[in-house]
Amino acid sequence: MPDFSYENQAVNNGYKFVCGVDEAGRGPLAGPVCAAAVILPKDCEIEGLNDSKKISEKKREMLFDIIKEKALAFSIAYGTLEEIEEYNILEATYIAMNRAIDGLEIAADFALIDGNRVPKGIKIPCETVVKGDSKSCSIAAASILAKVTRDRLMSEYDKKYPQYLFAQHKGYGTKAHYEAIKQHGVCEIHRLSFLKNVLG
Numbered sequence: 001m002p003d004f005s006y007e008n009q010a011v012n013n014g015y016k017f018v019c020g021v022d023e024a025g026r027g028p029l030a031g032p033v034c035a036a037a038v039i040l041p042k043d044c045e046i047e048g049l050n051d052s053k054k055i056s057e058k059k060r061e062m063l064f065d066i067i068k069e070k071a072l073a074f075s076i077a078y079g080t081l082e083e084i085e086e087y088n089i090l091e092a093t094y095i096a097m098n099r100a101i102d103g104l105e106i107a108a109d110f111a112l113i114d115g116n117r118v119p120k121g122i123k124i125p126c127e128t129v130v131k132g133d134s135k136s137c138s139i140a141a142a143s144i145l146a147k148v149t150r151d152r153l154m155s156e157y158d159k160k161y162p163q164y165l166f167a168q169h170k171g172y173g174t175k176a177h178y179e180a181i182k183q184h185g186v187c188e189i190h191r192l193s194f195l196k197n198v199l200g
Contacts, residue, residue, distance in 0.1 A: 001050060002140040004043055006129060010110045011042070015125070017072070019108035020138025021100060023093050024052070024146035028171030029181075030164070030190045031154055032078040033089065035096035036145035037104055037111070039072045040138050046070060049140050051133035052147040064148040067141045074141075075103030076149050085193055094119040100142075114139045161187050 010018045023035040052060055068074055077099030079092030097119045101111060110125050114132035132139035151170050158167035164180045
């Protein structure tokens, strides 16, 4: 379970506002990538907080509101479909992460980033944490905000494009999604760069 070890170490090193940063939606065939940054109060207790992939959708939805309520600051941002296509998914993820950090109402002076790569363009000192969403409370909180926000967006797209079943698979490459693409072609939120092999 995640704890505040990484946050406390950063505070011991002289930093005051440590944010956790994570993304959701790097892998799907459709929609933007979403990132969140969260600053939690010292040793804030949020029961059930964990990596968003390890908890149910219902639990994520519940924790989403609790995290927003308890956080000192949070910010959610996107790397757009156009940015994914123009650059690549990694660059678009960095753009989203930087937007999330820059959007915090309280300026973070240190960032804990999920993964093993420092986002290009980051303006504050940071540390990468592999599997950070299962180690750091701040990163776990960010993973939930990003995942829930993106899932909700894909459910909205489902209303506009019901034939693709976006509410079910959230844009990921499931068998049903590939079959829908073969039957209906692509729509305006599909990542064409991800579908080159499928589309020929």
